[in-house]
Amino acid sequence: MSSTFDQVATIIAETCDIPRDTITPDSHAIDDLGIDSLDFLDIAFAIDKQFGIKLPLEKWTQEVNDGKATTEQYFVLKNLCARIDELVAAKGASA
């Protein structure tokens, strides 16, 4: 089974037509990969479906806007993948 990062990187590559080999765990989805908010909805949709979760984009955006979090915490891919793993684990625990 491929890692969360591999799956997310493949989703990003296919959704945004970004060469897969340019996507690394340290890539910032917005600053490095140039993904805009509308494209990120497609990525969120694909992640939601693939992992059976609901990425809390509104909550994250609010936290960034309020200065309570940085975009790096959610949009650097290794951090994004860690959040996904947490959500998957939480879903498994509540099932």
Place this chain on the structure above:
Amino acid sequence: MQLEYFHMIDRIVDLKVDEKTIVVEAQVPKESTVFEGHFPGYPLMPGVLLIESMAQASGFLLLGVLKFERMPILAAVKEAKVRGSVFPGDLMTLEASVAHEGSGYAMTEAKIRVDGKLRANSTLTFTLIPFPNSDMRGYMNAVAARVGFPQQAVSP
């Protein structure tokens, strides 16, 4: 239907909030300034207005699912296909369903039929925003009343 005012939907036929589906009707007018240009001698509904009709049907569905707490705004159109022409005087039946409800966004799938025949379909993405002001909220309440939005469907 009043094309010039973007009033695309005439009546909500069926809204199932739990199943996240809606059926609406839209009577295409026999005459409209739109048809004077699209096209002289061969009037037909512009494809973009068919997409707008599917977006509005989806919008009423999302308003119901969200209990009028958010306003759906069209953000992306995918896989839109116009499979056959819609002419002045046609009665369109539109169906929409929620394909995915995300955080702050939703995706729907919508279809237009005339006399049971599929004329258009699309997958649509909406951002779900708080109502920006009371004017818009009031306007949407009036629109909902005009199309017979079943308020009991969203009552607690």
